[in-house]
Amino acid sequence: MIEVEVPLKLTLFGEHAVVYGEPAIAMAINEKMKIKIVPYHKMVLKSNSLSIKGIKVDLEEMKLESEETSRVLSYALSTINFFEKEYGTRKNALIEIESPVDPSVGLGTSAAVIVGIVGGYSRYLGYELTREEIAKISHKIELTVQGLGSRMDTYTTSLGGLIYFPKGGGYEKIRGEIRITAGYIRRIATTAEILKRVKSLKEKNPDLFNDLISSIGKTVNKAKIAIEKEDEEEIGELMYVNHGLLMSLGVTLPPIDNLVSTAKILGLKGCKISGGGGGGSTVCLEDERARILLSTIGAKIVDARISQEGVTIKEINQ
């Protein structure tokens, strides 16, 4: 049996703009997705945190049918299919996914599912991939399923730590510490859907769009310097600026906008939405008042301590 642990992530700066080549900063956190690959006589996928709406029941054959199933399972299925296509191998297994959070709340569960299955299933097939190779393959798969997307989530969850993604490609681990309070509310759409909406804004008004994302890019680069200097005042101020720019892109939601402006009035150093948007996660510089504000909008608090470790894979002989 193979046991894999993958940290989830928070985007500190630069979401959405990173899809269009701008820089970003993300951090792997202590919330871990666990994936087990167990030898089995057929291919079965089991997950603790997926809910599928609109199920039809075929009473003749006692079978459940749902149009949503393939969409919900698309990341996991595409990962298994990838190995069959690219490596020419398939070996039956029971793949069990245990997530500490709901899917689609900006914490990178799509990336973690892919990274975990790429890591675990490749080992099950007898390959020893490095974290970097897992990240590269996982990014390719996430992009195929989503249609649009950056390397940020798959690299952060594979490699762990606090990572700066520069314009033009690659990545750089950031030294420096950042203490965060974070939580999430339910989201109105998936990342894939929100990415499509942002793209339509680009097509409708390219000049304005380019200005907005390049301003996000400038904010990210200033934030990198501020994080390296551990200058919390500056980091916080840039978080508010980044939130405002994401609001202009239309990816925020009133409860989170209200939380962020209340936080500013109350004198919290910095808060912003995190991830794909449309609800989902909010990050603030560590502050007890941030926990209270997050609770008032019904958010679930997450363990936002940094995970320096990326994906870990263990072989267990029973």
Ligand SMILES: Nc1ncnc2c1ncn2[C@@H]1O[C@H](COP(=O)(O)OP(=O)(O)O)[C@@H](O)[C@H]1O
């Ligand atoms: N526990 C899970 N088991 C299987 N697939 C999951 C799980 N959690 C998330 N996913 C996959 O990831 C998708 C959510 O991805 P996305 O909208 O990008 O949200 P996130 O912000 O969490 O990455 C789900 O629709 C599903 O395909």
Ligand SMILES: C[C@@](O)(CCOP(=O)(O)O)CC(=O)O
């Ligand atoms: C919006 C985006 O920048 C981050 C999406 O993060 P999440 O799926 O909401 O965790 C998309 C991407 O970078 O691929």
Ligand SMILES: [Mg+2]
């Ligand atoms: Mg995602």
